[in-house]
Amino acid sequence: MDNRYKTVLLFGAPGAGKGTQGKILGTIPGFFHFSCGDVFRSIDIHSELGKVFYEYSSRGELVPDEVTVKMWAQNISARTVIGDYKRTKDLLILDGIPRTTAQAKMMDTHIDVLKIVHLVCKDQSAMIERLRRRALKENRFDDADEKVIRRRWAVYEKETFPVLEHYTKDKVLEVNSEGSPAVVLSEILRAIAPIQSAHFKGFGD
Ligand code: ADP
Numbered sequence: 001m002d003n004r005y006k007t008v009l010l011f012g013a014p015g016a017g018k019g020t021q022g023k024i025l026g027t028i029p030g031f032f033h034f035s036c037g038d039v040f041r042s043i044d045i046h047s048e049l050g051k052v053f054y055e056y057s058s059r060g061e062l063v064p065d066e067v068t069v070k071m072w073a074q075n076i077s078a079r080t081v082i083g084d085y086k087r088t089k090d091l092l093i094l095d096g097i098p099r100t101t102a103q104a105k106m107m108d109t110h111i112d113v114l115k116i117v118h119l120v121c122k123d124q125s126a127m128i129e130r131l132r133r134r135a136l137k138e139n140r141f142d143d144a145d146e147k148v149i150r151r152r153w154a155v156y157e158k159e160t161f162p163v164l165e166h167y168t169k170d171k172v173l174e175v176n177s178e179g180s181p182a183v184v185l186s187e188i189l190r191a192i193a194p195i196q197s198a199h200f201k202g203f204g205d
Contacts, residue, residue: 002112004109004110004111004112005076005087005092005110005111005112006087006091006092006112006114006199006200007091007092007093007094007111007112007113007114008091008092008093008094008113008114008115008116008117008192008195009094009098009113009115009116009117010022010093010094010095010096010117010119011116011117011118011119011163011164012118012119012120012121012177013121013127013153013156013160014127014131014149014152014153014156015121015126015127015128015130015131015149016119016120016121016127016177017119017121017130017177017181017184018035018095018096018119019035019037019038019095019134020181021117021119021177021181021184021185021188022035022093022095023035024181024185025093025185025188025192026093030089030090030091030196030200031090031091031093031196032079032084032085032086032090032091032092032093033093033095034072034075034076034079034085034092034093034094034095034097035095035096036068036072036094036095036096036097036099037095037096039071039072039075040053040057040063040071041053049067049071052064052067058148059148059151060147060148060149060150060151060152060155061151061155062099062100062155062159065100065102065103065106066106068097068099068103069097069098069103069106069107072097072107073110076092076110088200089200090200091114091192091195091196091199091200092111094111098163098166099159099160099163100159100160100163101159101162101163101165101166103163104163104166104167105166113167113171114171114195114199115171115173115191115192115195116164116167116171116172116173117173117175117188117191117192118164118172118173118174118175119175119177119184120174120175120176120177121176121177121178122178123178126178128146128149131149173191175187175188
């Protein structure tokens with residue numbers, strides 16, 4: 001039996017809208033949203049892992065693969081133990097992980113990727129604007145500075161974009177994320193709601 005987590009990946013450049021969509025999806029029974037960046041940010045900055053996270057993210061760089069995947073595996077397993085994530089009922093929505101091909105390979109034994117939702121926003125200035133607004137609202141040190149934002153994009157293009165090649169093409173759905181959150185959401189749901197119902201009978205508690 002395939003015991004891996006049934007998963008949908010939310011994919012896209014920084015500022016493309018993964019977080020916004022992921023948060024909404026996570027409020028719907030039958031979906032469990034896991035944002036790698038949010039979990040990293042929740043770690044005590046004075047802890048060993050917190051220091052590593054700060055060191056890399058403040059430069060707009062990725063945390064090393066081994067550390068990231070280990071943190072993810074431990075965290076998701078803890079969430080199943082506390083019953084936050086019900087693996088027999090919830091489709092896992094991964095946001096911000098895997099972010100390198102090496103991470104994708106390491107995670108193959110844990111996740112069964114059913115769909116990849118690739119959010120595409122061609123308007124760079126709109127993305128910068130989104131990141132800036134978020135930096136002010138959420139007090140994010142990595143998005144306050146345009147130099148760091150540009151570094152994050154360069155890292156995305158070089159290390160993250162190739163992750164798409166790791167999966168078969170038929171799994172990838174491109175969604176234009178320039179529309180309103182509701183329009184983008186409806187397009188995502190049209191693709192993933194049938195996946196949720198095909199794999200899970202009950203939902204919620
Ligand atoms: P965004 O959604 O704006 O792209 P995140 O909040 O997901 O950014 O991530 C913030 C930072 O956390 C990243 O710049 C990186 O340093 C670190 N991080 C998050 N996810 C990963 C990952 N899968 N691998 C390595 N580093 C990560």
